[in-house]
Amino acid sequence: MNFEMTDDRRMLADSLGKLLGSHFGIEHRNSVAYEAPFHDKAGWKALAEIGILYAFISEDAGGMGGSGFDLLAVFEQMGAALCPEPLLGAAMAAPLLAEAGEDLEPLLSGEAIYALAVDEPDAPWDADAGTTEGGDTLTGRKTAVYGANAATHFLVSARQAGKLSLFEVKAEQAAVSPWGMIDGGGAGELMLDATPARCLLPDAGEAIAAALDWGRLALCAEAVGAMDWCYATTLDYLKSRKQFGREIGSFQALQHRMVEMKTAIEQARSITILAADRMDSRSVAMAKSLVGRTARKVSEEAIQLHGGIGMTWEYPLSHYAKRLVMLDAQLGDADFHTARVAARYA
Amino acid sequence: MNFEMTDDRRMLADSLGKLLGSHFGIEHRNSVAYEAPFHDKAGWKALAEIGILYAFISEDAGGMGGSGFDLLAVFEQMGAALCPEPLLGAAMAAPLLAEAGEDLEPLLSGEAIYALAVDEPDAPWDADAGTTEGGDTLTGRKTAVYGANAATHFLVSARQAGKLSLFEVKAEQAAVSPWGMIDGGGAGELMLDATPARCLLPDAGEAIAAALDWGRLALCAEAVGAMDWCYATTLDYLKSRKQFGREIGSFQALQHRMVEMKTAIEQARSITILAADRMDSRSVAMAKSLVGRTARKVSEEAIQLHGGIGMTWEYPLSHYAKRLVMLDAQLGDADFHTARVAARYA
Amino acid sequence: MDLSYSPEEQAFQKEVRQFLADELPEDIAARVKAGGEVSKKDTERWHAILQARGWLAQTWPEEHGGPGWGPVERHIFDEEAARAYAPRILPFGLQMLGPVLIKFGSDEQKAHYLPRILDGTDWWCQGYSEPGAGSDLASLKTKAVREGDEYVVNGQKTWTTLGQHADWIFCLVRTDGSGKPQEGISFLLIDMNTPGIEVRPIRLIEGGHEVNEVFFTDVRVPAENLVWEENDGWTVAKYLLTHERTGIAGVGFSIAAFERVKALAERTMRGGKRLIDDPLFAARLAEVEMDLEAMKIFNLRMLAEAQRVGHPGVETSMLKIRGTEVRQALNDLYRRALGPAAALIPGEAPGGNAALVAPEDEAAAASYFNNRKISIFGGSNEIQKNILTKAMLEL
């Protein structure tokens, strides 16, 4: 039993943290996060150069990571810096491409940017419920494709011969209706109309489910990083801000709420570690649900404990708060995953 | 718009409060509440003599009340004094007997004690789901019949010609397996085995549902009375008890919890008033759910704010706390009624 | 007990409904329903329509142009207006300054300012909060120094809602710094066009611009613009803060918010069934609805009491807390009901076939974030709890 990061991961996380600190300061972050294409080519290149994409692929397959703990190391840093780059797509694409025996070099080098397109408007979060039909071309609609603006390739699920299959669609051949996200970053609607596609995996149900779980774990880790930031920032604020002639941190009602926030964050971190270790669908569902609920609570409490200043665009906390609330809506919200866990009792 | 009690009800409530104060002091209350037959004949007679049973019957039918607000006036006092007498059965029996055109005099005078027997073990809280078959005799089992020890008559639901009917079973002809309740008072299992019965209402589905709603309202009002008592007692305690050299009530974290408790109680009182005014199944379900959840929270908080002393049998609060938690389990708990309200959206 | 409105109140309710049906411009209601910003022009149009009916200055006595309503009438109007998606009446001139002038103003001040509020000539904003003060209002630092017939004002106000549109600002300023914080404060009316005033926007969390910082540099204000006595402005400030809190629960807003969530959940599909048929979502909605239904009655109880004794009690603080909690819970469910589409920035959604959500639902997440303010501004919920502690617990 050992909860220390390995030296390799610690080094990666440290250099990632340093890079994000120097490249994605909050002002630059905001300019990237809230303006199309929600992507900073130079920043992405720098991220790729320190090798973080290798963390998503096992050594056997040519990478330098591939475990849940590798994702943790990377995405905690992304969350702490609130980096809007489309890394989530890469984290989910990597195991799919590996499974399909595709060349991983474009992904690993950062040259190709992958986005996963599985959800459809009437059944978000449920790849199996999609109605897009597949073949040499695809026709249908995929919704909430994260990183759609920046993507060079889409990995698209579609039904083929009764099975859920995985296709690759090139960005230049795809019709994307992009939209900006209120918490920063971009998504898009992928409008498929006899769009040329190449089948990567004819029977991809399990592989897609697993890829989505990688994505969910990444979101949990991102949340943990962002929650740590919010806690530390709120604590600093409570120590420095005075009202009615005393530090507001000296008010016991606020102290107890800080303790509850910290305890909740440690619980969220713990279940994220569990999910990273097990990487089974039940553990990931438990993590995504608990983290989703905790992230919202931390966001709301951090704003409330700050008062008005926490409500302003200029104060970085507001952007962390938005991200923490909105990431619950990605890849299945808390109630969606609670219902999945509950369904297993039946 | 007027939220004052009418003078008549105020007088009834006052005299009831006085009677309970003098007759059902906590020690006597406990001796009645925790020992079969969970009933004090003299106390019951005194209650009947001040006319509280008349509150359950409209003037048209020979009573002096019959509205939801009459129930409120009576049961708030019962809750504030934690009186264990089997009044709930009378509150539910009264409208059923009136509907059936039965002689109400025995109920009004307190001579007859009625208990309602509708629930069955595999479908508590759901009269429609009962499987007892009716006719000249009844065979089946009714569970959690409140006041079973003291009852002279049971009003029993059973299926007859496809319809839910209401029967009367005399206590001397019934086999009752009584049990004591952890929060005081008694219940029993009514074991029907070709037990002689008299049909009062052949098509009683609606009447029984309405009677159960009267019972639920009574429980809500009882809870409000008991919650007021707990709040006041906890407040007194916080003002008098010292720890670390100061009144514990001076600790802000506890102050804010008291404010939340008080606010929750006012919300519970408000929805109980709404239910008493409307007396439709949706309002009653909303009240029973919100009151059930609030009562538990108030109970838990009152104990926690007291510390160890609140855990002791000797300190009256512990008995109020038990009652507040356990009344949620009577006539449908919070989740049961939440689901009923939610089902109406469909 | 009688929860129903009196026949007169019911007739009034009908009258309000009819008025809203006839007079509330449809285009404005559509914009309010969509949760977007209501323009200055929209507000001015609506104010004028209300004033034409004599219903604009709802808390003013009849002699000054008010409609002569009690708390119940005002509540009925609020509830109906929210249900009809009317824009809110801007409180600064009508609900804040007006009553202050009526109680504390000189006859000249009343004669000059009140009619201009009613006819829309002056758009007022509020200069109370200062940076670093928050709920600790009395710690204000903006200074006004008397020089002959003028005050010279220096300092900064913040959280000035819609200050970008304002012609005038009413301010609390420090005219004496020697005593306790509450002493030495004065209440001053300042023309926003006076040289030395600068308004800078504060962008809020969701991106909108509704509040501002206002900077004062050697701003010269005629001494006749002082309301009440110099150094006794705290009396005025307290009156303004505690006056007319009967609408504090925001019941109408919550009713409208509940209807919005329910309607959305009825038409949202999740994996082959309607979201409203999902037992867990429906249960969460039901629990909030119960809290809302309870709050409606709690609010009526407070109104009945206010009508009876002439002023609302300390329950208003409980209603403020619970009112904001219920609204925020509904905002939260609304956003969640949209699923991943909740993330899109209002007004930037792809159109045509690629549309993600109905236009009226686009602002769900933005409203959720923006409404985090309601538990902070106007006396944070923590402050309300402190007030309640003092009043109820006598500790």
Add this chain to the structure above:
Amino acid sequence: MDLSYSPEEQAFQKEVRQFLADELPEDIAARVKAGGEVSKKDTERWHAILQARGWLAQTWPEEHGGPGWGPVERHIFDEEAARAYAPRILPFGLQMLGPVLIKFGSDEQKAHYLPRILDGTDWWCQGYSEPGAGSDLASLKTKAVREGDEYVVNGQKTWTTLGQHADWIFCLVRTDGSGKPQEGISFLLIDMNTPGIEVRPIRLIEGGHEVNEVFFTDVRVPAENLVWEENDGWTVAKYLLTHERTGIAGVGFSIAAFERVKALAERTMRGGKRLIDDPLFAARLAEVEMDLEAMKIFNLRMLAEAQRVGHPGVETSMLKIRGTEVRQALNDLYRRALGPAAALIPGEAPGGNAALVAPEDEAAAASYFNNRKISIFGGSNEIQKNILTKAMLEL
């Protein structure tokens, strides 16, 4: 990161399981599972079985008869024991007094008392709390006045768990009242058979008798029964309170409680379907399970840290809080799952055909009420939050 136990730890876990399967008496486990009271005899039997294996004094060093376990081994034992429904090891002699004597006791005291704890000769109880003191331990008033070779003790202790069975009590007493509350306290061992001691039962909320008041009237205690130095008992008290908090989360109890709820919901019918298939109930259970799963890892993180640095950190207070919350939430669901039958008084249920619930579920409500204590005793959750505030927030 590596969440799994080492091969040695896994082997140990297997060994513990085997031991429990072989040695834990079935009748005792059945009584524990049913949530009823465990008799003195049951506890003594179980202690003797553990002692025969050398596993009784789990926190003691090997030289004094401990098994030489670290925090992880102790955790594994706790978890497995709770799952197997073993009775708890009584902490008073073994986990409280033993370590105190080992650290602060004289050689004579160690030689005399430690073996008698191990072999069950002495049943110890704790004399810390006093009426009116609660979590404010240092305000204790029980006096011990030195007279020659004896202390004369007068005063009262309360919340003395299982004091009705005890041969000995260890007490904090005031030997000097002139300084700060923390000064002038001494740690005294008192034979319960000494004249002047009276034990009165305190009946708890659910009706059970597990705690007592202990009254001291001119009780004469040999001076050699003083542990450590006179007037420096606070040092001893603090050590006892902070020592060995690694089991504080009660993970094993919560795992057992979760299994109980789930099993009950699987066999409980509600209107034609199993309770476990009710989406709302299942969702509530799932949310608690997630909290429990998280807590298991949080607990392991704390244990790994304790193993690494030699002592547990301030996280133990968080685990105490969350541990009690999770257990209480499970107790609550358990009681609710029983529906109306939850109300029956354990042991007083009608038998035969009229039986209402399985005997093992009878104590659900009683346990729920009794376990309200776990967030109060042993440093209330409010005290834990104050501790955490000081440590983490440095405020």
